[in-house]
Amino acid sequence: MEWETVIGLEVHVQLATDTKIFSGASTAFGSAPNTQACAIDLAMPGTLPVPNEKAFRYAIMFGLAIDADIGKRSVFERKNYFYPDLPKGYQTTQLDEPIVGPGHVEIQLSDGSTKSIRIHHAHLEEDAGKSLHEGDFGGMGHGMSGIDLNRAGTPLIEIVSEPDMRNAEEAVTFARKLHSIVSSLGICDGEMSQGSMRFDVNISVRPKGTETLGTRTETKNLNSFKFMEDCIALEVERQIDVLEEGGEIIQETRLYNGDTKVARSMRSKEEANDYRYFPCPDLLPVEIDDDYIEDIRKQLPELPDARQARFVEQYGLSEYDAGILAADAATAQYFETTTEACNDAKLAANWIMGDLSAKLNADEKTINDSPVAATALAGLIVRIKDNTISNKIAKQVFEHMWKGEGEADSIIDAKGLKQMSDTGELEKIVDDVIASKPKEVANYLGEEDPKKRKKMMGAFMGPIMAATKGQANPGMVNQILSKKLNEQG
Amino acid sequence: MHNLTIAELIKGLRNKDFTSVELTRHYLDRIKRLDANYNSFVTVTEDIALAQAKAADERLAQGDAPALCGVPIAHKDIFCTDGVRTSCGSKMLDNFVPPYDATVVENYRKAGAVMLGKVNMDEFAMGSSNETSFYGPVKNPWDTNCVPGGSSGGSAAAVAAQLAPGATATDTGGSIRQPASLCGLTGLKPTYGRVSRWGMIAFASSLDQAGPMTRTAEDAAIMLNAMASFDDKDSTCVDEPLCDYTASLNDSLQGLRIGVPKEYFSEGLQPETAERVQAAIKEFEKMGAEIKEISLPHTSLAVPAYYVIAPAECSANLSRFDGVRYGHRCENPKDLNDLYKRSRGEAFGEEVKRRILVGAYALSAGYYDAYYRKAQQVRRLIKQDFVDAFNDVDVIMGPTATAPAFAFGSKGDDPVAMYLEDIYTIATNLAGLPGLSIPCGLVDSKPVGLQLISNFFDEAKLLNAAHQFQQVTDHHQQTAPALD
Incomplete structure (x- = not known):
């Protein structure tokens, strides 16, 4: 059976704001652990979030760049789950009323064709901190985990595409195009290796010609285009194998290790959290007026x-x-x-x-x-x-x-790499080489076809360039050589 | 000195009748001698209080002293205090010392007030009787067999027992007004957004509001002047112009339109309490106010809506107490889940756990629409009831609580009976409106309160009406039996 691949992307883009989305702490990368986490980022009791206007500006810039509707009313929700690098026990994110509505991104493929990839929406949210397990860092004892909250509260936009891509090339081209857009806008530093852009890839396959989507898997947190390409190839192959052997694809979240090229299941749908989303009562809905949007549009790079x-x-x-x-x-x-x-x-x-x-x-x-x-x-x-x-x-x-x-x-x-352009000196070298190759000179003179003659000049060029240690001006050598050869006849 | 109101203390300090250090020592001494009877203080900050009093005396001597300079007050232990343990009435935060001040605490410090200490409360402000505190129940100074109300029971008992002339408190569903009613005090819950919530440990963020608890309306006005501010650290704070709440205290009540909701005099209201409340409303009529019966048709839905919304918000707000960064952590956790389960299981009390579970349930997949969304719809209807009512009246009046203080344990087994304690106060939190409770008489030798509700940011109207009432009545001058 011939199979068709269907791919959708969820892309986390760290916004290049100086400070965090809900606090005044710095977002700079690479500082000592927990030196850029203030009381708000640590979720100390009684602390409250205050939204960073620049994060909104940047998200709107992205929305305008992909020709999307900007949400006039933007609402933050709490996504509840427990994890040590999530200090509040909930992530502040958006659900029903995101900042960026439907839009589209045009991509150019290697065969010269173009394709429009639809964007479902893009929303603002805060990044979590990092959990460092054994092996990630020195100094901690066996079985200990460390938590670095420097990243906690870094502003993100999560861009959610429609399942419009049909192969790895389209997915990677789309991903590169997003990278190109956000770095051109200056809203993201584009440093993939630092996690500034991270890709979740939703993949399913279906018999070619059918409309119904197959069961999908989601591979999370890819931070290189190469890994994405490899991971898609691997997952598509796996899904086709499973289906052709009469099996079923399980809806699950998967992890891919780009270095070992091995993917594994992280959790199935059944194990998925009930996130109990509800509007964050600490943050009022943000109303964005047309003047504000138009002002940003005028300043778009x-x-x-x-x-x-x-x-x-x-x-x-x-x-x-x-x-x-x-x-x-x-x-x-x-x-x-x-x-x-x-x-x-x-x-x-x-x-x-x-x-x-x-x-x-x-x-x-x-x-x-x-x-x-x-x-x-x-x-x-x-x-x-x-x-x-x-x-x-x-x-x-x-x-x-x-x-x-x-x-x-x-x-x-x-x-001393300067090209030799002294005519007298060059002429002398050319003369010496011609004199040392009487057989080649005779062959040259015996040939009528100018094209073949030109080719035969190569036999002299090599020794001339060698004699000048490659510094002879090739154009001048050519000119002198053909003049002198012709003079021989 | 402890018989004096805040207004009188301010005068006395400026007249040099006594110094702030003398005054502060007097209160610290009373707390030491008497608080064992009430359990109102969780932490007494003697050193800080005396240092602040000394500094206040110097400023008073220089003559540039701010309004509350040298006046001792107590802070509810829900407000973070830099370097002073802030427990929120919970084992979870028994070891928590914040590195920052709540804006309310900072505002009082700037106004020159002296911090006597941190007062007891229901755990995480969840309760109406102060029986849920990790530090044990607070006793009502009027009858130590009875509850002081909650959750600001420590604030109420401390002021009623004259261990502090005023205290800060918070009100999520009635937690200032109900204890004020049960302890014979003036307690004001301002409009949502009038007072900063920064540094005030959250119970239900969309409902929580700080306010003062005092012996008179004039004192409440003085305290609100210092407490209210616009704070850019709290996104829900409203940038409404500040005013001097004492300026309009003496305005005439001639022509004041008072609405009395018929729903607030339903069968749950104890008849004697109803009588005192009706009599108080009559006093306003004598002062020239017009009284009219009004209807707030969705009143009966307020308690059920509140007990979905408040637990839903608290279920998320209390997730940060996970034993990872601060607060209680269990001994020798086996793994991450064990750390979470035992840290939270050991440190949260029954009522807190009940509300977290109720809230998580109401937000869970498949129930959200039936509970949380529905409750938010009800909330809008309740607010609309008030908006409609304030087209015709200036102030709404009714009872604060259904009856005077009840005995310890009398509602302990029935959470719903306890929840109905706040039946008259909850709707104003859902609507975001300001509400005030003032004493309006005694029933069985225990005080009962009259509740006044006004339009958004019209606290001055409430304080004016209450002050005028206190000029012609002496209910507020009745004090709890002295134990010394």
Whole structure:
């Protein structure tokens, strides 16, 4: 039987506010445990939440970016369950009256087609703290668990999609697009490894051509696109195996370990909590008026789709290149800074998508912590353009720049990598090589076809470049060589 | 000195008839000698009180003293006090010392008041008799075989026994007004949102409101002046302009329109109590007020709606007491569930457990619509009853409680009988309105109270009416039998 996969995503996005959603404590990542948890975050008796206006602004920005209705009345609810990293014994979240209503996100697939993924809603909520079990940290005795409440109360938007995706590529493309939107808006730092975006993937399969949704499973807390892709493949295969063997899919929550590539069941539907949601009496419904929304709309930064169109228009890039460079604000900014400084969009684009991106991936770095700054890359490109170095030498120079050895010019000087453009010196080398290869010269002269002749020049190019240690300007060598060869006849 | 009202103490301190240190020592001495009879204090903060009194005397000498400078008061043990154990009447918080002050506590500190200590209460403010406190029941100074009412029974007993001239209290369903009625005091529950809830340990967040308990309406006005504030730490606090509640105390009641709800004189009301209340309303008529019978048709639904909403909110509010970060933790927990179950099981009393269970049930899947949603609908109807009534009247008057103080244990086995204690007070909490109880006579040598309810943020009207009543009657001057 042919099966169709159905995927929906729930995405937790940490909002890049300075302080927490209901307290004044800092949200900065990486501080010593429990140093960023105030009395409110610790749920000390008698403390009360006060909503952070910026969290609302950011959520509204997201809503406007996905063309969604903004909830004019936004209500917080209490979701009740006991867990040590949930200090109040309930999570303050939204249910029936979320801040962002239905919207949609357009994605571009690798075959060039586009697809619209519907967003059911997005709501504001507070993050929980972290439970650290044995092995996660040193110093605690056997069987002890530690609790770090620094993250407790960090503002989140949870984006809930409709089950509109049909394969891993669509899901990952959608996830990347959300990442691109929230980082372009500046409402999330986009640092996946720090948990700034976390994905819950709902997966079901059904016989192709049928309409009824199959029983789904939810795999929680994926924080890398690669893990998501692997996890979807694994879960789809598992579900198809179960069904083809005549079994039934159990509605359950699953966990996936991206490092070991193993998934396991966390809890079944029967074990699920009754969360006893009810409106939080400490927080009044928030009424949002049209002026407030319009004010935010006016200040919205450029979104990835608009930026892509502009890159095509302004820099003459292909749709594909523009799409990659426009996807996230940091890369787009890097590209534009480089282009402005070197005045060559095409070369800038090639270098960023080629060498720079390969290096970033290999070293698991983001463009924000690239050791080669945009202006430094532009400095390198300028030297390619003015024929100081060849493209090949430029790659060597870039390696040195990546290692932090300095700017392009100082590396070129220090290593003596300047291209040889002295005609007299080059002519002498060419003469020597021609003289050492009489057989090749004869073959060349015996050939009528200019195309074949051109190819035969390669036999001389190699030794010439070797004699100049690769520093000869290839264009000039070509010119001198063909002139001198022709003179032989 | 303990016979004096707060208004008189303020004058005495400024006239240098006595110093705050003398006054404070006098009350501390009374507490030491007499409180064993009442059990009204959970913690006496002698050192803090004397230090504050000394500082107050210095400010008084400099002549820039704020209103309550040097006046000793007691705080209900529901208000967090920086560095002073705040138990909320529960074993759960027997070891809890907050690192912050409640806004109410801070406001009184700024107003120069001296903190004598923390007074007893029903556990987590759940009760109408003060029998649920981990620290034992408070006794009614008028008859120590009887309850003082609850949950602010410690506040009421301390003031009635003249161990403090005034006390802070809280009212979720009648917890200021009913003990005021049973102890012969003036007790005011302000409009919801008038007084900050920051640092006041939550029972039912949408109903809880702090207010003063005093011997006269004038004192209540003085105390409310210091207590009321807009606080951006409490999102439910209302930014309504503050006023001097003493300024209108002497306004004439000529033409005041008083509504008397027929539902408040139903069969549950003890006839003698009804008589005292009717007689008090007559006094207002003599002062020029117009009396008319009104109807609050949904009155009978108030208690059932309240006993869904308040437990629902408390079931979530009390989840933070889990033995993880502060408060009681069981010995040697086997695992996480054991830690939760035994910490909570050991430290919460029966009434608290009952309400958590009722609330969790009312919110659970499949019951939410039938209980919680329905109760919220009823709540809106009850509020609408009052909104309609205040189109025609300025103040609503009726009994505060059904009868005078009852004996210990007399309602202990029947939670519903206890819940009906608040039958006349609960509706104002559901509506968010201000309510005041003042003494209006004795039945069997024990006080009964008259309840006054006004429109939102019209506390000044209540205090004016009560003060005028106290100018022409002496019920408020009756005091509990002295034991010294």
